[in-house]
Amino acid sequence: MSKLLSIKNLRVRFRTKSPLQAMLQKIDDPYIDAVRQVSLDIKQGETFTLVGESGSGKSTLALAVAGLLNAAEGQIKFMNEDVTSMTSSQIMAYRKKISFIWQNSIGSLSPRMSVGSLITEGYKIHNLKDRDLKMEADRLLKLVGLPTNIKERYAHELSGGQARRVGVARAIALDPKLIIADEPTAGLDVSVQGEILNLLNKLKDDLGVSLFVITHNLNIVRHISDRTAVMYLGRFVEQGQTDDIFAKPRHPYTLALLSANLTPYPEASLKNRIELKGEVPSLMNRPNGCEFHTRCPFSSKHCDNEFPPIHTFDREQILTCHYPLNKN
Amino acid sequence: MSENVLRIRDLSVNYQTDRGVLKAIRHVNLDIPKGSIVGVVGESGCGKSTLITSIIRQLDDNADIPNGSIEFEKQDLLKLSLDKMRNISGTKLSIVFQDPMSTLNPVLSIGRQMIDIQYRDKISKKRKKQRSIDMLTKVGIPDPRNQLNQYPYELSGGMQQRVSIAMALQAGPSLLIADEPTTALDTTLEVQILKLLKDLQEEMGCSILFVSHHLGVIAELCDHVVVMYAGEIVEHGSTYEIFNNPAHPYTVKLLECDPASISKKQRLLPTIPGEIPDLINLSGGCIFKNRCDQSIDRCDKHTPLLNEFNKNHFVSCHLIES
Structure with a gap:
């Protein structure tokens, strides 16, 4: 399988103080790093999942990949083209090849447009005049499993699951190579979650697209993803094959996330749970040494002051920790 | 059989809509025994929120209750005057909502809000403040004395939810209603808040009516589970029975x-x-x-x-x- 997307040492920063404020308050570096030193590869036809808590930089990373945020450092290559140095017309062409399924399914649809015009909007924006928009709309609605008479409806007349499907139809309209799905099941009932995930899996198989899924719901990761990365404070702490990560989590944070994942079995109660102390530190004030040491149940003196080395295990499991778990 | 804190009998709620009468919940019976945690689980549109809002008497204007009773500590809440209801809510009966940011007043400091809600007690402001500090300590907020001067936006989501739990439990209610209190939180915080609720419940001996769509959360916390579908209770039983059988x-x-x-x-x-x-x-x-x-x-x-x-x-x- 060839590489579709390749990111090397990406860093995305946000300014926290204006230049004048920074000068007056004598702050040398008025930025926070939302994404720091992130490297990843997504292969053709693969589903890559990004897991992390709120504020860990998941969405920032996705926006940078889509060219909606500028990278401060590092490289984003899509089909061997460098995204970070594209001109605006190149970006336009690039955006045909990637598409987004937004987290807020109803909010991402214009309230003033009918479903039919919403899902064919992309053709107009990219000036594809040879298409019969009505036929395209019908084809897309069928692909995502919606009745074609839904075309006349407006966003507020859709249920959460339907709106999500319209979002999927919009995303596949221009035959993209990569679909970025930000929390595709957020706000959906359990019985509908399955439907959306089945749809994504099916489209992936039928259309051969790659998926980049962002979620904090570990329960769905296992079923849709080939490879997974766990993000904490803007860095990847662990990355590898999804099966390996679930079977043998090696970073303490991954282990804690997995054990905090509540299952509908009353017997599996708090007994063996690893409870993390405290909360995620602020990006303005990153801890020294290993950035997870303030909450890590296994941290030792070493972790306070020395940045952990990067370990690589068999089958591409990569992690950053002084004392990886499950060594054997 | 132990005593019930809340006893709902044959409760129905209708909404008047443009299309006709919408029967949101129909003939619901529900008991909450003293000192237990009862979970209500169901998907959107099953009537969970209608059930809660009818208990706290905050239903919309277009709602009416054709039949039923909600007995709370031997009195029917539906028959109480609004004045009497106001005396019960916040003291004997309190609620934690889903979104802590919209529960707390954004323009008042945490301390001001926590002291304000004790307006019924005829004690000095200093004692009220001390009480607030004790309560914040109980819910695990570090450095509570200084936190009182903070505004809600200065706290993280998990801390905000801890504050709203502290406020709900301040008057020592006999029933706490928790409406999806962990939905807005991350998984690692969700576990912390659930554990906190369980510990506080054991310590203070109140009952909890816990509403959620998350089966895992219900399984973790509750003693008794009620499954709702489209406005009716379709099944209820002990947590072990519901999840295993x-x-x-x-x-x-x-x-x-x-x-x-x-x-x-x-x-x-x-x-x-x-x-x-x-x-x-x-x-x-x-x-x-x-x-x-x-x-x-x-x-x-x-x-x-x-x-x-x-x-x-x-x-x-x-x-x-x-």
Whole structure:
């Protein structure tokens, strides 16, 4: 399988103080790093999942990949083209090849447009005049499993699951190579979650697209993803094959996330749970040494002051920790 | 049988809409024994929120309650004057909402809000402040004295939710209603808050009515589970019974299609086909019949009643009766 997307040492920063404020308050570096030193590869036809808590930089990373945020450092290559140095017309062409399924399914649809015009909007924006928009709309609605008479409806007349499907139809309209799905099941009932995930899996198989899924719901990761990365404070702490990560989590944070994942079995109660102390530190004030040491149940003196080395295990499991778990 | 803090009998709530009368919940019976945690689980549109808002008497203007009673500590809340209701809510009966940011007043400091809600007590402001500090310590907020001067936006989501739990429990209520209190939080914080609720419940001895759509959370926290579907209680029983021995086809399917219950990697996840019935034009018979794959003739005509299926386990389904 060839590489579709390749990111090397990406860093995305946000300014926290204006230049004048920074000068007056004598702050040398008025930025926070939302994404720091992130490297990843997504292969053709693969589903890559990004897991992390709120504020860990998941969405920032996705926006940078889509060219909606500028990278401060590092490289984003899509089909061997460098995204970070594209001109605006190149970006336009690039955006045909990637598409987004937004987290807020109803909010991402214009309230003033009918479903039919919403899902064919992309053709107009990219000036594809040879298409019969009505036929395209019908084809897309069928692909995502919606009745074609839904075309006349407006966003507020859709249920959460339907709106999500319209979002999927919009995303596949221009035959993209990569679909970025930000929390595709957020706000959906359990019985509908399955439907959306089945749809994504099916489209992936039928259309051969790659998926980049962002979620904090570990329960769905296992079923849709080939490879997974766990993000904490803007860095990847662990990355590898999804099966390996679930079977043998090696970073303490991954282990804690997995054990905090509540299952509908009353017997599996708090007994063996690893409870993390405290909360995620602020990006303005990153801890020294290993950035997870303030909450890590296994941290030792070493972790306070020395940045952990990067370990690589068999089958591409990569992690950053002084004392990886499950060594054997 | 221990005493019940809350006893709901035959409660129905209707909403007047442009299309007609929407029967949001119908003939609901619910008991909350003293000192226990009862979980209500169901998907959107099942009437969870209507149930809660009718208990705290905050239903919208277009709602009416044709029949039923809500007995709380031996008095019917539905018959109380609004003045008397105001004396109960916040002291004997309190609630934690889903979104802590919109529960707390953004322009007042935490301390001001915590002191304000003690307006009924005739004690000095200093003592009220001390009480607030004690309460914040109880819910695990570090450095509570300084936190009192903070504004809600300065706290993280988990801390905000801890503050709203502290405020809800300050007057030592006998019933705490928790409306999806962990939905807005991350998984690692969710576990912390659940543990906190459980510890506080044991310490203070109050009962909790916990409403959620998250099966895992319910399984973790509750003693007793009530499953609602489209405005009716379809099954209720002890947590162990409901999760290990579900009997109603809806509960069975709901548990099956939760991605968390499938530990083996699966490309095709189970779903519940169909949609919940239109609550304006109810056709009679079993409420789940159009999505149930085991429905029989009787399901179309007769509405099933809750029957004892096992010890402490009630199910409303014709298949169980016969």
